[in-house]
Amino acid sequence: MMVYDKEIDNICLSIDNFLINKLDESPLDENLFPPQYQALVARINRLQLIFQQLNNFAKALSQGNLEANYPDRRNYLAAGLKQLHAQLRHLTWQTQCVANGDYHQIVDFMGDFSGAFNKMVMQLKEREIVMAAQRDAMKIVFDNIEPLLIVDDEDHYLALYFNHKANVRFQIVDNDLHKATERTPFLEKVLHVGLGSIELFDEDSQHWYTVVTSNLPWIGGKKSILIYCTDITVYKQRENDMSFVANTDKLTGIFNRRAFDNALERVFEQSQHNSEPLSLLLIDIDHFKEINDQYGHLHGDKVLVVLAKTLLSSISRPNDMVTRYGGEEFAVLLPSTNKFGALTLAESMRISVQKLSIPHDQEPVDNTKITISIGVTTCIPLKIDTPVSLINIADKALYQAKQKGRNMVIHFPFNE
Numbered sequence: 001m002m003v004y005d006k007e008i009d010n011i012c013l014s015i016d017n018f019l020i021n022k023l024d025e026s027p028l029d030e031n032l033f034p035p036q037y038q039a040l041v042a043r044i045n046r047l048q049l050i051f052q053q054l055n056n057f058a059k060a061l062s063q064g065n066l067e068a069n070y071p072d073r074r075n076y077l078a079a080g081l082k083q084l085h086a087q088l089r090h091l092t093w094q095t096q097c098v099a100n101g102d103y104h105q106i107v108d109f110m111g112d113f114s115g116a117f118n119k120m121v122m123q124l125k126e127r128e129i130v131m132a133a134q135r136d137a138m139k140i141v142f143d144n145i146e147p148l149l150i151v152d153d154e155d156h157y158l159a160l161y162f163n164h165k166a167n168v169r170f171q172i173v174d175n176d177l178h179k180a181t182e183r184t185p186f187l188e189k190v191l192h193v194g195l196g197s198i199e200l201f202d203e204d205s206q207h208w209y210t211v212v213t214s215n216l217p218w219i220g221g222k223k224s225i226l227i228y229c230t231d232i233t234v235y236k237q238r239e240n241d242m243s244f245v246a247n248t249d250k251l252t253g254i255f256n257r258r259a260f261d262n263a264l265e266r267v268f269e270q271s272q273h274n275s276e277p278l279s280l281l282l283i284d285i286d287h288f289k290e291i292n293d294q295y296g297h298l299h300g301d302k303v304l305v306v307l308a309k310t311l312l313s314s315i316s317r318p319n320d321m322v323t324r325y326g327g328e329e330f331a332v333l334l335p336s337t338n339k340f341g342a343l344t345l346a347e348s349m350r351i352s353v354q355k356l357s358i359p360h361d362q363e364p365v366d367n368t369k370i371t372i373s374i375g376v377t378t379c380i381p382l383k384i385d386t387p388v389s390l391i392n393i394a395d396k397a398l399y400q401a402k403q404k405g406r407n408m409v410i411h412f413p414f415n416e
Contacts, residue, residue: 279342379414
């Protein structure tokens with residue numbers, strides 16, 4: 001018959017507690033047991049410590065804590081966990097290598113995970129190869145397009161990126177645009193262009209550029225500005241050539257009626273704004289029909305060409321304008337010119353033309369003599385005035401000059 005031993009029962013209960021659900025329970029106090037049980041209690045406490053170390057280490061690994069303390073080196077039961085810990089640390093190092101572009105890492109100790117990891121590394125390697133090829137291709141593209149700059153939004157003199165043509169054009173060193181602007185002043189203009197598009201002329205190269213700027217999100221959330229410059233010099237030249245053709249009289253080589261109408265509208269508005277005098281001369285060749293009838297239209301054209309050159313040589317200011325107004329009529333637009341100046345120039349033109357002697361090939365052999373009649377008006381335009389009213393007054397003055405016998409200058413006041 002077995003005798004019930006309460007001390008043994010307490011020891012067994014403690015073993016059940018820390019094995020099943022109370023590993024963190026305090027160790028048994030050896031002194032509370034009879035001497036014959038104290039050695040057993042000491043070994044049970046050591047066993048509890050071993051299980052606590054295993055539990056804590058396994059829990060740390062399960063949470064990804066690879067810095068957890070190792071179990072006691074005498075705890076042989078932790079050997080497997082220690083090996084797993086070492087492999088996880090090595091896997092972490094391998095992952096960092098992959099993140100830094102080393103795609104030669106292979107994992108072979110974690111079953112299905114190893115296969116998935118190695119497949120991921122291969123896919124990253126293939127994508128890196130593709131991306132490298134794309135980067136090379138894009139670099140070739142960017143280096144061959146027009147100057148392209150990406151600058152820091154906060155510091156417009158810090159270049160975050162620039163292509164080859166921008167480097168050549170603006171001579172950028174170490175991303176420092178302060179130095180570059182000293183070499184190429186045109187860059188200073190470019191850096192101060194607001195968002196949008198504008199045409200700028202570069203005095204150094206004598207080239208025209210369209211500069212387009214826009215906001216651009218940059219790496220790390222940094223705000224930047226993209227600046228793209230397109231050389232439009234050829235297009236500007238073509239535009240100027242087309243404008244020249246469109247605004248030039250084909251026969252005489254001076255401005256035509258289209259150019260006159262555009263210029264008159266512009267200078268009329270300027271004279272209104274600045275309260276400055278504006279004068280207009282309308283000129284007509286006297287008896288031009290008879291010249292055509294007697295000598296033919298080819299000779300009449302010659303007369304028109306000679307007259308145009310004579311009128312053009314009479315003006316000296318860059319803003320004065322001689323145009324062929326239509327047929328045998330010419331117009332002279334004189335910004336910032338008062339009545340006295342306009343009449344003086346008109347009379348000088350009349351005398352110069354009267355002295356002309358234009359040779360012809362038909363009988364009689366005498367050279368052609370021509371005279372002109374000139375109508376003049378001067379105004380300081382008011383808000384209610386229009387360019388058409390200026391033409392009408394000058395035309396009335398011209399009509400009176402022809403009525404009174406031709407070869408004369410008549411001035412009509414504008415506001416009377």
